[in-house]
Amino acid sequence: MSKKHSSDGAGHAEHPKWMQHHFDTPSQQFASSKMGMWLFLATEVLLFAGLFCAYTVYRANHMDMFVFGHQFLDVKWGAINTCVLLFSSLTAAWSVRAAQLGQKGLMIALLFITLLCGGAFMAIKYVEYSHKIHDGLLWGTKYKPAGHAAEVIHGEEAHAAGELGGAHGRVDEGHTEAEQVAGIEAAHGEGAAEAPAAGGDALATDGAQAAGAQAAAPAAQGEGVELPADVLAIDVAERSTTLPAAIGPRGLVPVAEEGHDDGHGAGHHWEGPIPDNVHIFFGIYFGMTGLHGIHVLIGMIILGWLIYRALKNDFSPEYFTPVDLGVLYWHLVDLIWIFLFPLLYLIG
């Protein structure tokens, strides 16, 4: 039963330091470690199952909320991130092969590429999260659509029913009046956000500056969006005290125009009433991708540790268990993303 553990034909008393003496063979030790890892991975699947359950129940009950919310996610970034993770899985699986064949340099290089892919994934996630934070597309009470998102949401809402102070009216809480007016002005024209914002400030701080603001307003409207005549009839100085469309008189926010895309991912405009409680979709989005992102970060730490151990010559074709188990963890992170991507980004 006692097989040789290493090439120098060491006997039972003199086994390699990585070999636990209660195991007969390296293979047996390896299989036992792997089984333990798989049991842990099962608990990881169940951990994510809680979030998938929240997703499923909310989607089953409020499909419109999901269809509406998902238009703010960028399929392009999601697909690129999927490919990045799949490629990192290839290099990770290859690094195990290299470890088994004793190709130390190749193994370290492949682990390093895997680590870099994890970094790339997180960098892309950072870009995506930044857009969401900038547009106020967050969870719960932090859901305050601004910028492009506000244009899609409020532009239509003003038309839909003149809903006042509904779920989307929340955008206005905690903002000064000057900011609100600036927000309206910003919504008038793509890319003209800065100049009108300055105009809005002037309005609030000094009534005498109203003339300057009046000069800024036509510039903002020059993007092909026409304000209704009754809105234009309102004196600009008076507009500074007018609440935004969500809670004020409708008509201040222009109709969203067809066919422009500023690269935020939402190329089309929503037709029909805005569903309530869209913030729940973003809560689920951030919950699921956030927990997954934490797993990517942990996986990167593990990969870094594996590279460190490999550089110390800790691994050999007989003993590479940490590489194999760390890579299994990395594959599981990939596995979960394989489900997250279509479920979050590709809602029909």
Next chain:
Amino acid sequence: MSHGHDSEQVGHIVPLWLLFGVFFALIILTALTVWTATQIDLGAFNIWLALVIAGVKATLVALFFMHLIWDKPYNGLVLAFSFMFVILFLGISLMDTAENMPDMYEGPAPAVATE
């Protein structure tokens, strides 16, 4: 490998062509799922198609990248059972949410006699 037949091979060595083949299959399936989701309208069936493609991708990763096809079946069973429990979890939650009847009694609540 260099130790001859008296040194047993730990784990299965996956050939490179297989690793790359699986990788390219995964990329093609990713493109397929984006295409079906954005170009093809199957109504309520779209989600099931997306889940089937994701399931095939997950199976490829688990079998070949995670070595399950060469492992003892126990490890695969652990994964299969965890997925089974996820499906149970979601299925029973969905059954519950489908039973929710907020308007079971129409109209205002019946008057209750008070003292």
